Amino acid sequence: MKFSRLILANLFRKKARLLLTIGSFAVALFLFAFLSVVNDAFGRGADVAGADRLIVVNRTSIINTIPLSYRDQILRIPGVKAITHDNWFGGVYQDEKNFFPQFVIDPESQRQVYPELVVPDDQWNAFLKDRDGAIVGATTMKRFGWKIGDRIPIKTTLYGLAGTAWEFNIDGVYHGKDPKDDQTQFWFRWDAFEERVPERLKGQIGWYILRVDNPDDSVRIAKAIDAMFMNSPNETRTETESAFAAGWVKQFGNIKFLIVTIGTVVFFTLLLVTGNTMAISVRERTPEIGILKAIGFSDRAVLGFIVGESLVIALVGCIGLGLALLAVPVLSRAMAGMLPTLLISPKVLIYGVVAALAVGVASAILPGLGAMRMRVVDALRRV
Amino acid sequence: MARVDGSGASGSLIQVRELDKTYRRGSEDIHVLQGLNLDVDKGDFVAFMGPSGSGKTTLLNLLGGLDIPTRGSVTVAGDEITHMSRGKLTEWRARHVGFIFQMYNLIPVLTAFQNVELPLLLTRLNKTERRKHVETALAIVGLAERMHHFPRQLSGGQEQRVAIARAIVADPTFLLCDEPTGDLDRKSADEVMDLIQRLVKEYGKTVLMVTHDPLVARQANLTLHLDKGVLVRAGERGQGAIGGGA
Secondary structure (H helix, E strand, O other), X not given: OOOXXXXXXXXXXXHHHHHHHHHHHHHHHHHHHHHHHHHHHHHHHHHHOOOOEEEXXXXXXXXXXXXXXXXXXXXOOOOEEEEEEEEEOOOEOOOOOOOOOEEEEOOOOHHHHOOOEEOOHHHHHHHHHOOOEEEEEHHHHHHXXXXXXXXXXXXXXXXXXXXXXXXXXXXXXXXXOOOOOOOOOEEEEHHHHHHHOOHHHOOEEOEEEEEEOOHHHHHHHHHHHHHHOOOOOOOEEEEEHHHHHHHHHHOOOOHHHHHHHHHHHHHHHHHHXXXXXXXXXXXXXXXXXXXXXXXXXXXXXXHHHHHHHHHHHHHHHOHHHHHHHHHHHXXXXXXXOOEOOOOOOHHHHXXXXXXXXXXXXXXXXXXXXXXXXXXXXXHHHOO | OOEOOOOOOOOOOEXXXXXXXXXXXXXXXXXXXXXXXXXXXXXXXXXXXXXXOOOHHHHHHHXXXXXXXXXXXXXXXXXXXXXXXXXXXXXXXXXXXXXXXOOOOOOOOOOHHHHHHHHHHHOOOOHHHHHHXXXXXXXXXXXXXXXXXXXXXXXXXXXXXXXXXXXHOOOOOEEEEEOOOOOOOHHHHHHHHHHHHHHHHOOOOEEEEEOOOHHHHOOOOEEEEEEOOEEEEEEEOOOOOOOOOO
């Protein structure tokens, strides 16, 4: 502690440089936190996927449908506990910018397969009685300021019905049990959908979601389903929900690789900037370092002062993580519908602090070792 | 009294024997010090003079453990320092040597108090004890009132007095002064020299000083002249001008 005054005094020697260096750390850490949050949001589907859920899609592509008649056959496979089905609606509310996912669901089986997305019973019963009813995620409700009872027009863009506005009554709101659960979805009833789509699409669903009794049986059940429909006009591909979610994210490109690459470049640049700053700072103080050594400060103590200064800069730069904590909810609101709720986890904050400290130490090592090895007579000669 | 013929008794505070220092510049060896002998007793005040490049500062660096000789030995208060490791030498300097430089070399971002306190940070003294020592040292140099001033707020003479306070605060075995008045006007130089005289006379300090200034050198008990790497006795206080043989 008695050396802390010396470390702090040296830090404040060039205030503008200190502020700029801290600013570099803060910006880099803010970016790190933001990229981590986005990465987390993209991978959220895989993270929150139920270990006991399987997804069955058309082997050709997810945009190809599967007959509803497969449902009962799948349900007969031993180990299958429940099954439901979804269709992608792809509608627009008022403006294309107002994106949020809409799914056609089977009201009878939805809650058996997604027990973590909770709808109060009275609201659910109202939904079951209302053919034009809809259940909406809490985030989307908040985003558009909707209330239960509102009538919402959604313009469809698919199924040969492009431009047609469908109107729905909001009968209820679902909440996820886990803060990470996606609360942006809009659900409406399969029977209402089937009634309005062209004849060729009747009895055709987008994909099945099923729950199994034992996750250990997932591979066996997936193989059994795909074998059952092999050589049929609609062959299937069955995979776990997490694999399906990961595959979905991959459609956007290798997001994780992109984010890790950007993050690495940012930290490497920060390392160069801070290393250069520390090198200049040490060079300017060469005679003073000589004096400290002359009066008895050891080489290690000198190294310690320089690393200490760099660590203080890094720690103060962690203010960037604090700014991210404030900014992420704002960004989350701005990106509502595009991505699930953005959440900054304690893990990200810890990684950020550790990364900052690592950069702090690394940037001070070379100038610090130079100062450590410097001979007193050489240092004093530079007065 | 200091001697340069190697005949000093083993009780001398500082004993230098057959000291050589050679620098290599390109393919050429430059012999800065050659077979130098010196004995300094406790309480001596010795001035070293000589032309630029004669090796005065090199000798001071060797005596202060800042540099290592090519050959020979330096023994201070029984410690042979020439074979000490770098770490040991650093510890030894902290205990035994007080440095006073021409350019004062204060840390500009620390106050006078904090500059003087620096050597004490290496001791086991607690904060209160350190404060007491620093205040005493600053009082000795007459700057107790300026302890919270930064170096930029002090005159050159005052800065050098703070540097002297820093040199004496840990009560070192001896003081090494490298041109302590070289950057000062005459009045400030006189004040600094009066202070060094007081340290010798009142506090019994041993002082070794390099200077170009004959007037400053005359205040030492003994002036030694470095010529072609060899020390010769130039004159003792009261014997008049520099000159004469060994």
